[in-house]
Amino acid sequence: MFKVAEKDPSVAAAVIKFLCRDNGFIVEKLRRYANKHAEARIAAFLVEFYEMHLRIGRPETTLHLPFSREEIASYLDLKIETVSRSFKSLEQQNLITLHRVRTVTLNSYLGLKGFS
Template identity: 90%
Template structure:
């Protein structure tokens, strides 16, 4: 089947280079809050190994985080259970849900080796009181974060397993499109167990759904974590 991946126009936010250089561009997100780091809000870029914790659920929140490179995940502990609540790609701002209450609502971990920049929350709001542009950027990102939650419910609620997997692949692909990475062969940085937790499915159900989508020639599975999207519109029809 010939790929129809480009039939539907999606806004792409180019970074100049499909893969950001090693200097800190902060993708578009950091510069949108503090252009050229004028107020020195963006600092403490730090490297994390896969599995390292950036923030822990219920701890006092002092920082927001912007992914420069790599992938992260957020999880929520409830009793003895831990659920994956969100995946993050380069350019994403993490821990926005901690702004109002002063504590982290999720545990944020590096899913792969990652480089992450830090934004001091107290300093951010001090600057926002004097700079309307910074305040407007913060409000915009908070609204967008809330919009993501609504969109997740729309995509996944009351959907069968195959539809959830299709929606997840569409979501992951579109997240990369927005940061200027249009490749249709995706290296999934998350395990099937993590994807199952995110979609509220069993691991074996995830495997069966992926195989079913491959049999329909909508995707091609390669190694355990590598998948090629053959038909973007075909996957979108499940949503």
């Protein structure tokens, strides 16, 4: 790939653009989740997922998460047990209701947003 980039400036520019965009994603993720305790990370994750649904015209507060607890743990740099405890804690605070492993109702979007 690098030899092609050396010969074709447009390929080199595309590679640089891709790497910068990827780096920007990492920086944004660190900004959102760094220095937050586990429950705040989960709350921020749920708020972000809900807001993404709002942007595409799906305002339902019951979310069907396409991620396993293990995938959420990996994304948020948490242990799976911590993710499970954090979901339970948010439920006990009546911020969310857990229905099944991947189905969550946001009882208080503003509460989650303030928590995150």
